[in-house]
Amino acid sequence: MAEVTLLETRGLCRQFDALKAVDEVDFRLREGEIRAIIGPNGAGKSTFVSLLSGRIPPSAGQVIFAGQDVSRLPAHRRVRLGIAYTFQITNIYPSLTVLENIEIAAQSRLKPHLFGGAGEAEIRAAATEAAEAVGLGARLASVAGALAYGHQRLLEVAMGLALKPRLLILDEPTQGLSDGEIANFIEVVRRVNREATVLVIEHNMDVVLALADRITVLERGRLLAEGTPEEITANAAVQAAYLGEPA
């Protein structure tokens, strides 16, 4: 089977004053895989995915998505091309209901412009479907801010799903979840992966090993290693930089 590259970075850099948060990273993501990005705190993981999603502009280098150079596109345009991003800190519309939250995402895909596009019924149906896919189907009318934390994280993912992205970026999605919630979350991500490529930043190695097809390790803004879970756990440099230290 031919490997299709979905996303690629070339010499990607981001500097904050003297600090090189992301330093000359060449990165390639295959369509359909689940890729985990790991690395010690301050390794530049969040900055790296922010560069991919366009939340912050790069100091140098390129981001190429599905063959198109998106380095200069603002974040909202990249979302429309199929790069969805869920935040590290829960970032929802707390005073709106679950359904209303997801409808905003569904509208972005189904009715991208003010005139034309899908009607309200279609938007509502798509939002309901995304809610059911993460197991929030029974809570459509709940106010999002009143949900338990684990459910708010699932709502985040449902909003990402409603965009039907080609690439879903998850920034530390299991942080603060209980073991039971994590198990459910892993199932949700696997289901998402049937339709989308997944890039996940994760600290919890159990989650990483359960999900990832391949793992990329960042350290001090640089790409330290990349490989299958077996290769990474056996890699001496990775163990020295990351696995040997308490997270």
Next chain:
Amino acid sequence: MIHNGRLFALILATIAVLFALQFALSDYLVLAATRILIMAVFAMGYNMLMGYAGLLSLGHAMFFGAGLYAAGLSSYYWGSSLPVSFLIGILASAAFSFVIGLLALRTTGVSFMIVTLMFAQAAYLATLYFSRITGGDQGLTLPTDARSFSLLGHQMDMTSDPVRFNLALAIFALVLVFMFFVTQGPLGRLFAAVRENEPRTRMLGFDTYRVRLAAFTISGTVSGLAGALYGLVFGYIGSAFAGFHYSIEALLFTLVGGPGTLLGPLLGTTVMTMLIDRLSGLTTAYLMIVGVILILVNRWFPKGILGTIRERALPWLK
């Protein structure tokens, strides 16, 4: 498709009650109600930006004034008929609010309040500076032939109280229904999205600057429409209508009635206008009492009358 059927029914019922009022109220109160309806349209325009899109402007008198002057001056100098002048007022305030929005929306929060205030003050001073044209403080009274127009063969007399009331009510009703469809549909959803969480909305693929510009332009245009109507119905235009006082009135009426509720501006305008009317008969220091009431409302009912009812009992009251 009508989304929020109960709210739409309430709107139709409100319009019906307002229509019936003219058979129950004294002439004086019908006149007061005419003014309330037009000011409620102004507050509805303000509410679109403040209540639905979450942007607090301190300069909406400039849009009220833009509509008032564009309509009034075209009638006064060019002798255009009232419907044409009204249309000119709407178009001018749409263009004006679009341009001001392009600039002011580069800021948010307190800076946005200050920038809108500054633009409004500049506009107010311009009406004084060009007083040879605008009449400045003294204002201009529209000539007699600008006090009536014919509609489908009927002569509409702007000095007749019932005609004025019904005209104001008809336009109020149209704006209210328009507001319903804007706020309860896809565009209203985006307004709520930028109000509640702007960065998240951007990361869902929306150009939030454009969403805000749409809210700003609709808001300014409706406020200008109210100004045009006011000038033409009462036959007088003057600088005071573009002054700071009017920006604050739109804010107060919206706050009292309930920001982000369709009928809040009407309720807020009615309550505050009646209150000021009663209080000014009792004491000349009535503004102090109004101030105290506003502090109390803000302290205990920050969501206004309808906003509080929505929170406690009727979640569909949007």
